[in-house]
Amino acid sequence: MELNETYWTDRYKNNQLGWDIGYPSPAIAEFMGQVENKNAKILIPGCGNAYEAAYLWKKGFNNVFLLDFSSIPLQKFSSENPDFPKAQLLNIDFFNVDGKFDFIIEQTFFCALNPDLRSNYAEKMIQLLEPAGRLVGLLFNIPLFEDHPPFGGNQKEYKKLFSKYFEIQKMETAYNSIPERQGNELFIKLKPIN
Template structure:
């Protein structure tokens, strides 16, 4: 859930996120695959899809996909700490598909990108750059799927929130917004607070 950015007096760099993991200060971490994404994964027939999970943190979504036969999954985080934890949980996961890099430096193309607590970790100043990078990383028929908070949250530290109208304005130049609606199957603690999104890149 991490990339380098500055917000107020907090430098949200690699060390910031590594410290969060080492001190177990991960309030965003629910400890398992989120139910809306599990439901989406369960209806995918093509298990050869090339999938990216950026800012993945402990990557329960990647673990679920891997355990259900999706072998072409790539996990990205700027902090090495969650990737180390992940490989201990899932030792047969290909290490070359665990990428300890800056999301914005990635150069590849994917069929499916999963958004799960990454967007809300970015400084809002980087949201336009996020949209552009997502567009560039997706293949022409690719899909961006995930969850985004529809509540204000914090202004000076992550997680940063937002609302549907803001997101539609942000994404509409680069994506066809196929679904952006309140998730009906959020976990109880996040009921009414999440939007489920499904978007496809526009040809420019």
């Protein structure tokens, strides 16, 4: 199975959106709600229906960039948020993104990638983050599936992977996960090793 643009577009067309909770993740909303710099440049890769982006936009963050392989969620977001700059909607492969960001928000993107790409993911995050930037968000802390997304994992393997590239400022069970994921998510806050 190739996890390409066609795969994800078909998931949207067939309404196979098991990752979509219908509102901003409480853990991410709470963290980003404490960020005072409304000009911070923020990337949300694999943004899907981008509830976190809508939340941030309404809170006055004007430098949010959404990225998705499929154009469907980007078009939907644009129609629901007509004032959001079209230039900040990126319909490209994550590994082809350029730029530097103060925050990158992880919300069900890591688990959607083939696990063989996890080192590439970490390396790309380092390239995209400002030296004082942060990778923040949630990772599943359960096995999940081996042959299709979402792919799971555990804290031990994540620490081994990310400690090569990041100072792990936080990687702990999220206390404010949605009820269906309670106890199965880790909240992460990672700073590039300079």
